[in-house]
Amino acid sequence: MLGALTLILFCQLVGEVIAKLANLPIPGPVLGMVLLFCLLLVFKEKMPEEVDHTGGFLLRYLALLFVPAGVGVISNLELLAKSWAPITGVVLIGTCVTIAVSGSVMQFVNRHSKKPQGSEE
Numbered sequence: 001m002l003g004a005l006t007l008i009l010f011c012q013l014v015g016e017v018i019a020k021l022a023n024l025p026i027p028g029p030v031l032g033m034v035l036l037f038c039l040l041l042v043f044k045e046k047m048p049e050e051v052d053h054t055g056g057f058l059l060r061y062l063a064l065l066f067v068p069a070g071v072g073v074i075s076n077l078e079l080l081a082k083s084w085a086p087i088t089g090v091v092l093i094g095t096c097v098t099i100a101v102s103g104s105v106m107q108f109v110n111r112h113s114k115k116p117q118g119s120e121e
Contacts, residue, residue, distance in 0.1 A: 004054035011036040 015032025018024070024031070040047055073080065080087065 001050060001054050001057075004048060004050040007051060008036060008054065008058075011039070 012029050012032035015030065015035055016028030018031050019026060019028040040051070
């Protein structure tokens with residue numbers, strides 16, 4: 001488990017370094033996750049199953065990572081009270097755009113992944 005956790009954290013570190021050096025507007029952990037995904041795609045036979053178990057373990061306790069965000073929301077309630085309308089608008093628009101893009105991508109994937117009629121496998 002230690003080796004897999006080291007790999008996950010190393011990918012996050014590399015993502016942080018790339019984001020800082022290239023001055024990208026993308027968070028480093030997101031770049032690290034993309035890097036880890038690419039590594040898993042390229043080396044799927046060589047990747048230890050331990051990475052899957054470690055990732056599952058981290059996902060089980062993911063809710064704990066939202067505690068600091070919740071504390072931040074509670075400590076800034078007056079700011080949220082002043083800006084409730086723009087925040088609500090952004091959340092609603094962002095949700096609608098996400099649903100529309102996800103639906104479009106799913107339709108695209110379904111259209112291009114259908115097997116031709118009469119093919120046997």
